[in-house]
Amino acid sequence: MDRILPKVPARSVSITDPWLWKMAWRDSRRSRRRLFLFMSAIVLGIAALVAINSFGDNLSASVDEQARELLGADLVLTYNKTLNKKTEAFLNTISPERSNEVAFPSMVFFPRSGGVRLSQVKALEGRFPYYGEWEVQPSAAVARFRKAGKTGERIALVDDALLVQLNARPGDSVKVGSLMFLVAGRVMKTPGQTAVTTTVAPTVFLPYAQLPETGLLQRGSRVTYRSYFQFDPGTNVDAYIKTFASRLDKAGINYDTVTERKEQTGRAFTDLTRFLNLVAFVALLLGCVGVASAVHLYVKEKIASVAVLRCIGASGRQAFLIYLIQTSLMGLMGAVLGAALGSIVQLILPEVFGSFLPIDVTVTVSWKAVAQGVGTGLVIAVLFALLPLLVIRKVSPLRTLRTSYEEDVTGRDPLRWAVYGAIVLAITGFAYWQIRDWKMALGFTLGLATAFGVLTGLGRLLMFLVRRFFPVSWSYIWRQSLANLYRPQNQTLILVISIGLGAFLIATLYLTQTLLLSRVQLSASGGQPNMVLFDIQNEQKAGVQQLVQSHRLPVVQSVPVVTMRLAEVNGRTVEAIQKDTSSKIPDWALTREYRVTYRDALIDSEKLATGKAQSLRNQTALISVEKGYLDRMRLKLGDTLTFNVQGALIPTVVGGTREVDWNRVQTNFLIVFPNGVLEQAPQFHVLMTRVRDTQQSAAFQRDLVRRYPNVSAIDLGLILRTIDDILEKVSFVIRFMALFSIVTGLLVLSSSVVISKYQRIQESVLLRTLGASRRQILLISLIEYMLLGLLAAFSGIVLSVFGTWGLAYFVFEIPFVPDFTPLLVVAAVVTALTILIGLFNSRGVLVRPPLEVLRAEV
Amino acid sequence: MSILRAENLTKTYQSGGRTLTVLNDVSFELQPGDTFSIVGPSGSGKTTLLGLCAGLDRASSGSVYLNDIKLDTLSEDERAAVRNQYVGFIFQNFQLLPTLTALENVMVPLELRGEKKAGRTAQELLERVGLGQRGHHYPTQLSGGEQQRVSLARAFANRPKILFADEPTGNLDTDTSANVVDLIFELNREAGTTLVLVTHDLELASRTQRIIRIKGGHVVSDTYTESTADLRSGQ
Ligand SMILES: Nc1ncnc2c1ncn2[C@@H]1O[C@H](COP(=O)(O)OP(=O)(O)O)[C@@H](O)[C@H]1O
């Protein structure tokens, strides 16, 4: 008999085969709702991505549109010394429309409310802001303020934040320096200022003409001068400025144009949106892990059908493609839904980011962001779904004849590793796309993998411990609930990972916030000073000391401060070094104003690192510098530094380095001179004291501002409050983003409850047939979800405690003592949510009578 | 020319370090149109043999020729194509796709071959098995007997040269069984299909022309029944 070669029709299976789509559609009919629930896990991740990206797009569009309002003028010049006549005259030629501002910190005092605090004082003349609205209540106050220079009316406009904090209101008077001003208006918003900047430095605006009378412009005060210019419409600002830019540079004047400010702002917000994108991406990945686990169970359920298809003659590829199409389509639906949700969520983002925004953002749908979000989400979700789907290719048709012998279909499959590789690549690629730095992108992937790995490990460990020490003596209900955590096809691990990661994000956020605060609070402990008085003039020194003592406050430290600039390093002038491109000395170190003190000994917040403490030897000043400063300046012991002290050049030799504990409220100095050099130089004094409480602090500050209006006081309480305020604002944004992860975790929980529903129904029916009451079954589920929630929350919190500890130890270098009460609250909330979602999704199991349940199809 | 030829089929499993020989040197040959049954006690290797003959599994040694195509050297996907072309299946537990309607279940093999009028052909087949009105029902909405009739319609949909049935009545009650069995033989006769029937029901087996008895993986007897003798002499 002749052997005919197989007449096997050559079938090329391609994804475009309409039959595959038809089968995918038909097969999904009975499980569409369930499939959609699996895919819904990616909805929030994509929503977050789309929202952030849309917002970013809208923001940059708004920045472009309102760029001039960021600055309030076409050109802003900034300098910190009064200009000579020639330069001043030159500035007047730049444009006829010019406004001037003098800004400096000073104490302000509201006699009616008794409120007093260090604030920013800005004396302003001219019609600034030229662009954008200066929002002042009542709005007529602006015109009144601008005329005050001529009318001589003593009025001030005060930032809303300051009025609220000091319990003051328009109509009150405010004392600035030695003058009283009437608060004529409440400043809601100044162009270019954000809520955060006003939190750090709330401002009192004064008429420029009245500034001299306040008596505040003395030597030593840190004054910033600004000139604002408006040009004729149509002026090419950048080209115009080029014509005199070098002249400004020479005079030590910084300039800022709309183009530059726009770029800066744009860059800052691009960085922000990129960072938030990564946070959103974590939510997406969480969802994808959920998708993978749901699809895994789904595929297990479908294996019998696949075997039949194979038996009838479908190829492995065909069967695989049917389910790939199915999951991808559901993923697409999830992605589209996510994009829609994201576009809605972005409407509220301007509120969320409000305190950081210098401009109003107009929100519109950004199709680019939608496309990016849908694309990213779909690719990642399908990659994750591929892991369990690959198994389908290997299902043997033999299963139709024999279901009892479960061969291991999840065995080694080289494609699996390819998919893992693709996932890692996709994650790293996305991270790179956001941060444009391969090292950081890899770090992100690695960090993520670590978090997942640790959570998996913790989940496994906890499961192992429960199993190992199974409480045999406990009641049936408890034992059954515990045993449910190990039921075949349990989702325990996946839930521990997804919910745990959410809990981790929230807990870490909280711990880091308290960590940062405790770093500041630390310095308040013991007998450490907690209030600093500065700008004390020579002749005021004795009087201020007396005042301090009359309030029964200690003078912990009193140091003289001399301001100076660097003139030469090892004989080379600063200008020469600046021009030398090969020099590695940073610019700021060359041009900054140094605040220097003089004494022969070290104080207790300092330690000698190398060389000797500062001293005078043969008329040469041997100074000591901070250890890090020596490195940054590329100096070594014995090098010479020449300083310019108000025109007088003083040569010094670097004699030693000090280690400084910057964590203390202390006047710490980069550079310390020995006694005997600077005594005659113009100087002011800084005094440190310790107040017991806010009342004492306020009483003292009121007295101080009355007697010595030019002396500024800053207390630790104020710093703490400010930091707390800012952290609050930052963490609100991050908490908002973490919310997406948490809710994604809950969605994963929902889908895993639904997918195991059939199993649960059968169990529950069995139990009820055996005589269990509905209450008992409810209790079993309740305890099961409680254990699951606790397990997840616990894993997340443990991870976050270690993470924050690492942060404290390696980054902030401070001891970390976690406060467990709020962590317990996080655990309780996460657990409660888990129970709620779990029971909500299994309600059908409990409510229906056994018989009906048996007949019902799932 | 034979439709199915088994040459020295041996199947062994490795379990727990020991080799379990489930089929031992089984050979036989079937001509087109033959009806054939494999009988034997539970665990004797009937299903294993069927699986090998249908190309669902590979033998440890020996060869299977289906319509003169040597199956052992084909890949799983090539064997799937062969099955789609030449083979029909009936299972003990029906094995309908639960997510598809009766009609769609019957359509699948046709559509896999790229047939144009799959819907109409499937509907005719459903009518032939007496379920013309039930096409839009899902398997769970059908009784066991009805499900098995749908699976019959599906098995004959691609006009197979050979039909494999593994205990087709194992999950049915006596009356329903009789119905289904009659239908199998009727359709088989009409289409001239070769029938390979696995059963432990000797009465059912006796309706085929030839019976192989296996026990512990060995063929213990290979007999032609009365009906065969009649048929043979008639030819
Ligand atoms: N994958 C396998 N691994 C080990 N033993 C198997 C496997 N598949 C079948 N067997 C064994 O092969 C023998 C024959 O099984 P089977 O062909 O199903 O018998 P029958 O269909 O005659 O009842 C049985 O003893 C069974 O335990």
Ligand SMILES: [Mg+2]
């Ligand atoms: Mg069998």
